[in-house]
């Protein structure tokens with residue numbers, strides 16, 4: 375094809391003025407790669423017959439290479455605007471941290487710390503000691519241990535409590551969490567033997583009792599995080615399981631998933647058990663996540679009886695699943711807020727968003743609409759509509775939280791195109807499509823999100839204007 379003759383050679387391109395300035399700003403191999411891939415893209419587009427001769431002008435080629443370099447060099451993990459209304463969105467980084475956590479996080483990150491140094495004794499200390507007392511204070515537990523995430527907490531606890539022995543679990547609680555965490559698989563990995571009892575919808579205390587034998591090491595309860603069994607159901611409560619455990623001298627463990635520390639029933643009109651409830655019921659070992667309802671960083675928290683946690687603190691697996699110092703700083707900062715529950719409900723974004731009332735959300739949506747309208751072209755039409763948000767993160771899967779949504783329309787642009795354009799912005803905006811309309815939920819839009827949201831809606835108006 376004659377048009378291919380217009381494609382310049384790599385060496386030639388590297389010598390032109392526009393590229394020289396790129397070479398001054400970026401490492402040479404990065405620039406060379408960008409030149410090569412841009413020329414290849416140019417060639418492919420030319421072969422498809424998509425390009426006119428003007429695409430081969432030096433200025434257009436340099437522009438193409440500059441864009442390519444900017445894309446390659448931009449951070450891949452980036453901030454975005456969560457307009458989905460799913461508060462604990464696992465794909466979007468679960469819980470944003472409370473602002474007051476920033477200071478502790480910064481200090482741990484940019485300076486030295488007493489991470490593993492006992493300042494009283496002047497000798498080696500334990501990284502696990504810093505948050506143990508506050509976790510015990512908040513939950514009422516005797517002892518606590520923190521690890522990388524809840525999956526690690528469950529693995530460590532099972533490996534420590536029941537290697538080669540049987541663990542009794544209800545068939546209705548053999549949960550799979552997104553991202554391939556499945557109770558039976560974790561059990562196998564830990565070396566414990568799964569002993570399923572009961573039926574999918576109903577399990578009775580006698581099912582556990584009948585399954586207990588010489589090989590039994592543990593009775594396990596797992597929170598049905600992301601699903602609900604409705605209809606003709608029966609489950610054995612934590613308290614009943616503790617009774618059985620006492621009768622047979624067996625420890626009881628609960629993987630409670632979300633790690634809720636605040637009684638939310640009055641605020642949500644729906645009961646999500648608290649960690650404290652399980653402690654009070656006498657459960658021996660309880661594990662939960664740090665970044666679900668707790669609203670902290672990714673972490674796994676184990677609380678329970680001192681005698682059962684002591685071997686976990688010495689287990690070889692602990693090193694492999696240990697918590698890092700930044701997480702520890704953020705976790706301690708978050709837990710400190712919980713000392714004052716009212717403060718926690720206000721300052722911890724996950725709790726604040728979750729418990730925002732319909733009236734507050736309606737006001738927020740109206741105010742947001744006014745702000746947005748001032749900054750965007752008239753082609754982008756915004757309106758308000760009633761709808762629902764979700765908790766997400768494996769808690770209260772059936773709960774629909776009333777909210778006021780912002781519908782985004784641009785002439786006859788299909789909702790799919792609106793979604794893709796906003797997702798492709800420098801600060802991407804993620805929403806959802808319901809019955810052919812693109813929707814943003816103010817519940818999960820943070821106050822710092824407004825400038826990038828305006829920028830994204832402006833881009834949407836511009837791209838429509840070009841079509």
Ligand SMILES: *Cc1c(COP(=O)(O)O)cnc(C)c1O
Nearest residue numbers: 523524525551597599631663768
């Ligand atoms: C979310 C969840 C897990 C996994 O926790 P991570 O912190 O994501 O590792 C385990 N068990 C239950 C019941 C959960 O809800």
